[in-house]
Amino acid sequence: MKDYHVLVIGPRRGLIDELRERRIPFSLWQERFLFNVARGEKSVTAPLWSSPEKIREQVRKSFPGSRFTHVIAGTESAVLPAAVARRQVGARLSNAATGSRCRDKLLMKQYLTGFGIPMTRFMADTDATNAEQVFAALGSPVVRKQRKSSGGKGLQLLRSPEDLVQGKTGHCILERFVNAPEASVESFVDRGRIRFTNITEYHRKGHCNFVPAVLEPELKKTLLALNERVISALGIGWGMTHLEVYLTERGPLFGEIALRPPGGYIMNAISHAWDFNPWAAFLAMELGEAFEFPLEPTAYAASEVLYPGAGRVRAIRGKAQVLDEQGIREFRLKLKLGEILSPRAGLGQDTGYIVHASATAEERLALHERITKQLVIELDPVEG
Ligand SMILES: Nc1ncnc2c1ncn2[C@@H]1O[C@H](COP(=O)(O)OP(=O)(O)O)[C@@H](O)[C@H]1O
Numbered sequence: 454m455k456d457y458h459v460l461v462i463g464p465r466r467g468l469i470d471e472l473r474e475r476r477i478p479f480s481l482w483q484e485r486f487l488f489n490v491a492r493g494e495k496s497v498t499a500p501l502w503s504s505p506e507k508i509r510e511q512v513r514k515s516f517p518g519s520r521f522t523h524v525i526a527g528t529e530s531a532v533l534p535a536a537v538a539r540r541q542v543g544a545r546l547s548n549a550a551t552g553s554r555c556r557d558k559l560l561m562k563q564y565l566t567g568f569g570i571p572m573t574r575f576m577a578d579t580d581a582t583n584a585e586q587v588f589a590a591l592g593s594p595v596v597r598k599q600r601k602s603s604g605g606k607g608l609q610l611l612r613s614p615e616d617l618v619q620g621k622t623g624h625c626i627l628e629r630f631v632n633a634p635e636a637s638v639e640s641f642v643d644r645g646r647i648r649f650t651n652i653t654e655y656h657r658k659g660h661c662n663f664v665p666a667v668l669e670p671e672l673k674k675t676l677l678a679l680n681e682r683v684i685s686a687l688g689i690g691w692g693m694t695h696l697e698v699y700l701t702e703r704g705p706l707f708g709e710i711a712l713r714p715p716g717g718y719i720m721n722a723i724s725h726a727w728d729f730n731p732w733a734a735f736l737a738m739e740l741g742e743a744f745e746f747p748l749e750p751t752a753y754a755a756s757e758v759l760y761p762g763a764g765r766v767r768a769i770r771g772k773a774q775v776l777d778e779q780g781i782r783e784f785r786l787k788l789k790l791g792e793i794l795s796p797r798a799g800l801g802q803d804t805g806y807i808v809h810a811s812a813t814a815e816e817r818l819a820l821h822e823r824i825t826k827q828l829v830i831e832l833d834p835v836e837g
């Protein structure tokens with residue numbers, strides 16, 4: 454075996470399990486303390502800075518003189534730190550510009566527009582000098598979101614020119630609203646080539662993902678071609694990508710691409726739908742190793758992300774019934790009676806999840822509907 458020495462920035466459970474399983478030594482840079490490292494390795498808890506200068510300073514301070522063969526980003530905010538750190542610690546190098554373009558929605562969209570990738574109209578909020586003109590160009594509502602974010606955090610729908618003037622930050626992108634179902638394409642990339650793809654249907658945005666999606670062959674082809682053009686335009690050499698698209702009546706529109714494994718327990722659903730460990734595959738891609746991917750899915754899987762909303766938990770019903778279902782593969786509910794929940798800040802916030810698998814797409818849909826009916830979390834309103 455090669456002498457790997459890995460620095461993980463923004464660790465994820467599945468990746469850490471896989472590194473430990475393979476006995477690959479690793480150090481960590483994490484935002485909050487989540488994982489331990491072995492003796493002789495270093496775990497640093499510090500913000501994942503978004504400026505290259507601050508990232509460099511952090512690496513100099515935290516890992517002085519350390520050498521790593523590979524730096525792996527597990528989360529969205531780790532993508533740029535990883536691209537920068539690779540240069541400092543002597544690791545396998547990626548393109549730093551690609552890292553910025555995958556992190557910043559405005560740079561990403563400006564760049565990909567040059568490659569003819571279809572997407573909804575957008576502009577920088579710093580260019581929005583005349584509010585009436587913005588609404589004339591983008592229609593209503595105007596979508597405003599942080600250039601660097603994930604999980605739908607801080608997304609606003611602006612309905613009037615007055616809304617636009619308020620809260621202008623200079624760190625946002627403005628977009629024309631797209632009213633269409635969404636899907637994502639997960640890709641494993643090795644030496645500049647896509648080795649495996651999965652398409653996910655956002656059956657209920659933020660709550661239920663179907664893996665794999667069931668699509669007309671033509672649409673599937675168009676989606677995969679779009680995915681390939683984006684990955685190639687960005688010059689992504691290796692790793693895992695998660696591309697989001699809007700499926701409009703006039704064809705797919707590019708939403709965004711992330712250079713990291715997806716959230717929403719899509720990784721868990723992939724493992725049950727395709728019968729392989731996507732974390733092992735992700736690690737293989739990062740290390741430049743070959744990986745044997747399956748050719749066909751073996752089941753129709755789904756992840757159900759549980760978040761009941763804001764309030765005090767009064768009752769949890771139907772858990773036993775759900776657990777009795779044949780198709781349940783994973784079930785975790787992190788809720789206590791009496792617990793107070795705030796409104797969901799982003800899609801990364803959940804109070805549990807279910808992953809299930811069925812033999813057919815029809816059975817999957819039926820199981821999803823039964824779970825939705827059976828599992829009831831009752832809330833009492835909380836004053837204030
Ligand atoms: N222009 C838009 N039109 C309609 N919905 C949007 C638009 N932009 C974002 N959204 C909704 O918000 C979600 C999150 O936005 P996205 O651009 O994916 O940012 P992130 O996931 O990084 O927060 C999307 O999946 C979509 O549901």
Ligand SMILES: [Mg+2]
Binds near residue numbers: 709
């Ligand atoms: Mg997104």
